[in-house]
Amino acid sequence: MVIKMMTRIGNSFHRAALFLLMFSSTAFSSFDASVDRSHIALHETLELTLRADTDSDASPDLSILEKSFDILGTRRSQQIRIINGRSESWKDWVVTLSPKKTGTLTIPPIPFGSEHSKPITISVQKNSTQAGDITDISPVFMKAQLSHETVYTQQELILTLRIFHSVSLYDDSRLSSLDINDAIVNQLGDTQRFETTIDGKRYGVFEVKYAIYPQKAGTLTIPSLSFTGTMADPRDPFQGVFSMGGQPVRARSAEIPVKVLSPPASYQGHDWLPSRGLTLNETWSQPPDSIKVGDAVTRTITIEAKGLTAAQLPPLNIPSPTGVNTYSDQSSTSDTPTNTGIIGKRVSAVAMVPTKEGVITLPAISITWFDTNNHQSRTATIPEKSIEVLPGNISSPVRPSPAPTASPLPEKPDNLPAPAATKQQLSLWQWVALGFSGLWLITICALFWLWRRSKRSSSTLVQSSEAHSVRPQSASEQGAFRAFQAACLEGQKPQLILETMKKWCRLFVNDHSLKTAQQCADRLDSEQLRTLCAELDAAIYAGENNSITGQEILSVCSVLRKNVKVSEKEDNLSDIYPA
Numbered sequence: 001m002v003i004k005m006m007t008r009i010g011n012s013f014h015r016a017a018l019f020l021l022m023f024s025s026t027a028f029s030s031f032d033a034s035v036d037r038s039h040i041a042l043h044e045t046l047e048l049t050l051r052a053d054t055d056s057d058a059s060p061d062l063s064i065l066e067k068s069f070d071i072l073g074t075r076r077s078q079q080i081r082i083i084n085g086r087s088e089s090w091k092d093w094v095v096t097l098s099p100k101k102t103g104t105l106t107i108p109p110i111p112f113g114s115e116h117s118k119p120i121t122i123s124v125q126k127n128s129t130q131a132g133d134i135t136d137i138s139p140v141f142m143k144a145q146l147s148h149e150t151v152y153t154q155q156e157l158i159l160t161l162r163i164f165h166s167v168s169l170y171d172d173s174r175l176s177s178l179d180i181n182d183a184i185v186n187q188l189g190d191t192q193r194f195e196t197t198i199d200g201k202r203y204g205v206f207e208v209k210y211a212i213y214p215q216k217a218g219t220l221t222i223p224s225l226s227f228t229g230t231m232a233d234p235r236d237p238f239q240g241v242f243s244m245g246g247q248p249v250r251a252r253s254a255e256i257p258v259k260v261l262s263p264p265a266s267y268q269g270h271d272w273l274p275s276r277g278l279t280l281n282e283t284w285s286q287p288p289d290s291i292k293v294g295d296a297v298t299r300t301i302t303i304e305a306k307g308l309t310a311a312q313l314p315p316l317n318i319p320s321p322t323g324v325n326t327y328s329d330q331s332s333t334s335d336t337p338t339n340t341g342i343i344g345k346r347v348s349a350v351a352m353v354p355t356k357e358g359v360i361t362l363p364a365i366s367i368t369w370f371d372t373n374n375h376q377s378r379t380a381t382i383p384e385k386s387i388e389v390l391p392g393n394i395s396s397p398v399r400p401s402p403a404p405t406a407s408p409l410p411e412k413p414d415n416l417p418a419p420a421a422t423k424q425q426l427s428l429w430q431w432v433a434l435g436f437s438g439l440w441l442i443t444i445c446a447l448f449w450l451w452r453r454s455k456r457s458s459s460t461l462v463q464s465s466e467a468h469s470v471r472p473q474s475a476s477e478q479g480a481f482r483a484f485q486a487a488c489l490e491g492q493k494p495q496l497i498l499e500t501m502k503k504w505c506r507l508f509v510n511d512h513s514l515k516t517a518q519q520c521a522d523r524l525d526s527e528q529l530r531t532l533c534a535e536l537d538a539a540i541y542a543g544e545n546n547s548i549t550g551q552e553i554l555s556v557c558s559v560l561r562k563n564v565k566v567s568e569k570e571d572n573l574s575d576i577y578p579a
Helices: 002-027 062-065 418-453 460-471 471-489 495-507 519-524 525-543 549-578
Strands: 032-037 039-041 046-052 069-083 086-099 105-109 120-125 140-146 151-152 157-165 183-187 192-199 201-214 219-221 226-231 247-250 258-259 278-286 297-306 324-328 331-338 341-354 356-363 365-371 378-380 385-389
Touching: 002 331, 002 418, 062 069, 140 226, 140 247, 140 258, 201 219, 278 365, 278 378, 297 365, 324 549, 460 549, 471 495, 471 549, 495 519, 495 549, 519 525, 525 549
Parallel strands: 039 120, 151 258
Antiparallel strands: 032 046, 046 086, 069 086, 105 120, 140 157, 157 201, 183 201, 192 201, 219 258, 226 247, 278 297, 297 341, 324 341, 331 341, 356 385, 365 378
16 A cells, blocks of 8 residues: 555656656747848848747857848847746847848857757848938938929929938937928828948938928928937947936038929919829719619719829819709818828719619819929810610509590499489589588688687698698799799809798798898708808809809709608698697
């Protein structure tokens, strides 16, 4: 018994020792290498990270790297992590390397104690140096470069600003803002950081790009910008991480004059659009060749221009063809900054509802713009389009049945005497006459009761009389809407369009206190009608030609008239048949 127990204990200790041995071999023997980039240019740098899961004070042997790379610096860090009571620790060595030649270079296995990292392959491409006339021998200097020396007004001008530094800088570096009178300035993206070599000397570089849009012809001066920072002491082993020492440094860029020209006299476009490239295209919510009468299809037209912001792109005036009701849909604008400039985009959408079958013609849409690369006018066009509108899914009208003839009479029993039919007809007319007389008397009584008591009658016949009293007003409303429709379609002046619209609205909502177009739009609760009325009012008071056609405001009011009528009928039904 004792021997068996001793044997079991011995086996347990043996397994525990084996487990600890396996754990220690896996925990303290891991050593690997990784790089942040595997494709670089000759004068660029990369970072090699060596990681070891060990508590040893040893360091990897980096001398093996000097055959193909220059070692520019090494940083070391140690981290400890505890998860569910289990602790893990590792050390990192981050080595900044610069390739000595082009081609395919290999970071060889780096020894660390008894371990070796895996080899890593790096592709190095040839890159021309950015050598220039650098007269400033200070450790920090600036260079500014413009995309053009001469531009037109509102043409995009790209300013590239680079700050070169041959020493380490603390994180307190600052660059002054770029403010230019008579110009709009937008920064393109974030500040870029990289390294380069000039005349055999390595520099760190901060690069900032701006898009500048001159608004006035003449001479535009790009002002001098200043850069301030703190140069780290090369004798400081911590490079400013814990110390507060260092030498302040300052650099300034030179002022640059730019010649700004007025638009050429030969340009015939309605809006001045200087661009590197402008496109105009359209999309449909459904294929145009499958449109039927009554279908609601959305036509979306997009303007995209290189070197222009969305604010510079004009809104499109999409014409409304005959036989189609059009309504403005969602529109949007956006600016996309790129390394070569801003790309502006304007999207205009219109909903179209064909009202009759046959061929409808969509007029061509064109925009004239100025090509700044070739210095000539160009036109982007969506060609004229003819669409065959198919018949809608509407049932054919019911034909009236022919008037009754003598043929049905034989269906009646032959023994039915004719005088009996005559008596029935006379009796029917008598009942009809009595019914109408009774209704007339009841209506008179109901009106007298309403006049005396000013209360709502609970009689169904009285409510019927009230419904009949609306008919003269409905006829007036129809006449007012026809006058408003005629003013819009005949292209009358904005004053007449608004006056006929207000007269129709007062009759339509039965509210004669409405005096202004905005009050009518508020009463109809239409944001689109508010906008159209506001633009018409502004055009009237400014004495300018408005860009809004009468068909636009007519289309909006037609939809409101249809929708509100439906809701009013539902309300009237609830009044006639109370719960």
